[in-house]
Amino acid sequence: MNTLKITKATTDDVLKLQSIGRQTFSETFADVNSEENMKKYLDESFATEKLTSELNNLSSYFYLAVLDEKIIGYLKLNTADAQTEKEDLNALEIERIYVAKEFHGKKVAQALYAQAEQMAEEIKASYMWLGVWEKNFRAVSFYTKNGFVQFDTHIFRLGNDEQTDLMMKKVLI
Numbered sequence: 001m002n003t004l005k006i007t008k009a010t011t012d013d014v015l016k017l018q019s020i021g022r023q024t025f026s027e028t029f030a031d032v033n034s035e036e037n038m039k040k041y042l043d044e045s046f047a048t049e050k051l052t053s054e055l056n057n058l059s060s061y062f063y064l065a066v067l068d069e070k071i072i073g074y075l076k077l078n079t080a081d082a083q084t085e086k087e088d089l090n091a092l093e094i095e096r097i098y099v100a101k102e103f104h105g106k107k108v109a110q111a112l113y114a115q116a117e118q119m120a121e122e123i124k125a126s127y128m129w130l131g132v133w134e135k136n137f138r139a140v141s142f143y144t145k146n147g148f149v150q151f152d153t154h155i156f157r158l159g160n161d162e163q164t165d166l167m168m169k170k171v172l173i
């Protein structure tokens, strides 16, 4: 594989982020959700206005994984009050880590995760945490091998379907 670059995304990247966001979410969940629920989620969660406002949030950070000018994955981190659960303002949430299917198992996710670790170190986060669908076995394995442990469960709504997310954390200090 040629050199992989991890770059910080800005509002200029909104359409690229929308494209990789929709592609990777579909690749991950289209098989296990109704077409209607998927369409609603893809339309709403990756709407240009919504992504632009997330990119403009100074407490959120997006990174793109770029290989030969092509975007093959992305990472979204939340700090302070951008976290989707306000348990500890000094924690770091990995809200999204998504890699295009053909690049799974090729260390792209690990490179994005290294960026999360770097941010955690910079802000001296007390812990990193995330929510992951309980049946997303590959992702759960990925987090487990990186030292995350389950501490809770949460209900996640995809359209009118309710699913269980495992809440996982890695204590840092």
Ligand SMILES: CC(C)(COP(=O)(O)OP(=O)(O)OC[C@H]1O[C@@H](n2cnc3c(N)ncnc32)[C@H](O)[C@@H]1OP(=O)(O)O)[C@@H](O)C(=O)NCCC(=O)NCCS
Residues within 6 Å of the ligand: 024, 028, 096, 097, 098, 099, 100, 103, 104, 105, 106, 107, 108, 109, 110, 131, 132, 133, 136, 137, 138, 139, 141, 142, 145
């Ligand atoms: C989750 C994700 C970022 C992990 O990246 P990756 O490159 O696939 O991760 P890795 O291959 O390094 O690690 C996954 C581990 O799960 C293992 N695995 C693969 N399929 C599995 C399965 N069905 N059940 C359990 N473990 C599985 C792999 O063997 C690997 O472990 P190993 O390194 O000990 O062999 C990537 O798969 C992805 O983008 N998935 C789609 C988006 C997603 O689900 N994001 C997370 C949302 S919370």
